[in-house]
Amino acid sequence: MIQDLHSHTYYSFCGGDRPEEVADAAVAGGIELLGITDHNYGVGYGRFDVFCSPCAESLHNTYERTLRRYYDHINLLREKYRGKIEIKRGIELCTLYDGQGFKKHHLPESEDISYFDYCLIENLDHPISVTHGDLFSYAKRCGTPTVGIAHTDMFSFIKARGEDPYEYFCRMAEENIFWEMNVSYDPTHNYHVHGYVTEFFKNGEQQDIVRRSGVRVSVGFDGHRAVDYLPDRVRDFNNRLTEMGILKPFE
Numbered sequence: 001m002i003q004d005l006h007s008h009t010y011y012s013f014c015g016g017d018r019p020e021e022v023a024d025a026a027v028a029g030g031i032e033l034l035g036i037t038d039h040n041y042g043v044g045y046g047r048f049d050v051f052c053s054p055c056a057e058s059l060h061n062t063y064e065r066t067l068r069r070y071y072d073h074i075n076l077l078r079e080k081y082r083g084k085i086e087i088k089r090g091i092e093l094c095t096l097y098d099g100q101g102f103k104k105h106h107l108p109e110s111e112d113i114s115y116f117d118y119c120l121i122e123n124l125d126h127p128i129s130v131t132h133g134d135l136f137s138y139a140k141r142c143g144t145p146t147v148g149i150a151h152t153d154m155f156s157f158i159k160a161r162g163e164d165p166y167e168y169f170c171r172m173a174e175e176n177i178f179w180e181m182n183v184s185y186d187p188t189h190n191y192h193v194h195g196y197v198t199e200f201f202k203n204g205e206q207q208d209i210v211r212r213s214g215v216r217v218s219v220g221f222d223g224h225r226a227v228d229y230l231p232d233r234v235r236d237f238n239n240r241l242t243e244m245g246i247l248k249p250f251e
Helices: 019-028 040-045 048-052 056-080 135-142 154-160 165-174 195-200 204-213 231-244
Strands: 033-039 086-093 118-121 146-149 177-182 217-220
Touching: 019 033, 019 056, 019 231, 033 040, 033 056, 033 118, 040 048, 040 056, 040 086, 056 086, 118 135, 135 146, 135 177, 154 165, 154 195, 165 177, 165 204, 177 195, 195 204, 217 231
Parallel strands: 033 086, 086 118, 118 146, 146 177, 177 217
Antiparallel strands: none
């Protein structure tokens, strides 16, 4: 199954399109399963001026409603496109918190997202991540049926923690946590290619560890504008994983 589990719409401050436009681009590109994963703070605060307001943190009582509104929209999209493409209801979680500039980015502890199909965790390896590097505890806090790790070099992260990669990936597999291959290549990301993705697809030892562990690996274009979407690139990386015998989420 050709999947793209990382995409953004106008619900993200950095996104530019209606969810319908994102879905249309995926359908036209031959994608069979699309995950919409807007940033939690874009969804939660709704408007950039509200997000930037000094009183934004006092608006957490509206966060639940905006999350539900977003979910309902993606759910309607799921029904509208049934038979054309499978839509998954996701959300990307920024985990940065430094008490200053990033204090409004992370998901408030009180917010429930367990009703989403999945979430993507970013900044796992960052020094000011609210996860403190504890993936498994934070994944449980999220409560979604499955959890993904977005644009992170997991082999470097695991090595820095002094843990065994095979055992760590096995635990990820047991707890329904998948690893994303971020294959973005667009002006939003300055045509940056993630080094960990390049390394994984040429490193047989890493591929063997992942395959034996049973952890699932996703492909995400991390699109922010439908006009920049490269479905051929998404299909290519999906096919490479299939040829390696590595399962993807939702298969």
